[in-house]
Amino acid sequence: MKKLIAIAVTLALLLTMVISAPVAANTDIHVSPGGDIQAAVNGATWGDTIILNDGTFSNYTTVTVGTSGITIKAANPGLAILDGGGGPAFRLTDGLKDVTFEGLVIKNRSGSRGGGIEAWDMTTSNIKVLNNQFLDNDYNGILVGSEGGFVHSNWMVNGNTVDGNGFAGIELTNAQNSKIMNNTVVNSGFAGIVVQARNTVADSGSVAINAVKVLRNTVDNAIYGIYIFSFTGHPTNFTPITGASSLLTNTTVNDNTITDSGNAGVIFWAYNSEAMAENATINDNAISNATYGVRVLEAGGGGAGTVKKVKVMNNSYTNCTTDVQDTGTGTKIRP
Secondary structure: OHHHHHHHHHHHHHHHHHHHOOOOOOOEEEEOOOOOHHHHHHHOOOOOEEEEOOEEEEOOOOEEEOOOOOEEEEOOOOOEEEEOOEEEEEEEOOOOEEEEEEOOEEEOOEEEEEEEEEEEOOOOEEEEEEOOEEEOOOOOOEEEEOOOOOOEEEEEEEOOEEEOOOOEEEEEEOEEOEEEEOOEEEOOOOEEEEEEEEEOOOOOEEEEEEOEEEEOOEEEEEEEEEEEEEEEOOOOOOOOOOOEEEEEEOOEEEOOEEEEEEEEEEEEEEEOOOEEEEEEEEEOOEEEEEEEEEEEEEEOEOEOOEEEEEEEEOOEEEOOOEEEEEOOEOOEEEO
């Protein structure tokens, strides 16, 4: 009998705990042009959706996103337009997680960091950027990364149109276990898509980035179509630094269509002796109108970096001056 009473009391306590546990509100918060997106973000809690109604949000100041677990989306995809303003449209804060951006149009952002979504020198995780448009911004459409010491994880960048951005269309630097998929990236000033393991902080130890996938994107008209890089060195003059290293491993670049790259359709390289890039596949891509279809490259001012165990297989090359340039170790090449 005592055991039955104890069990009953325990079940009652558990039921009380379940009933009294906080439940996400899952509230829809609508903002119309002229309204305050920043106030909506600040007032949101986990599970809420901020819905930007149809129309143009003109010359909007940067919105700082510091609330995890929310969605920021257009009421109707492509009809909520953030047009103009300086800096990034959205800047994420350190520790942010489980946030989704969907269906927005972000264009004509100005300045040295004028772009769409930025998360730099911080740690974020589980961020989704889905079916947005980033158009004619001065810097990147999407800028994620750090100079070293901060590592992002589990970004999903899928189904976006990125056109006419001044530096890179999509950049994931120091963002592991992430995917860049099914995007259309055109008319980028430097590179269509950038993936990096980057360490520019002396005596900071190692930055190791694993398992980034670049799949089924269309990239057109950039100096580099897809730019994959492991770099350890000074951030501006690229000279070697001490006590630091970078490792980029298990990168996949498959099934992309890349056209009109001035230098290379895909470049995969390591710069300076403490940088390594290894265990990658560059397979089944269609590359046309490039000086190099694929470049596998070791370089550096203080001793070359190390690139090894890269598979370059089953790609098609049309009107490329050189199909594949290889200075790596153990590269497997098959047309």
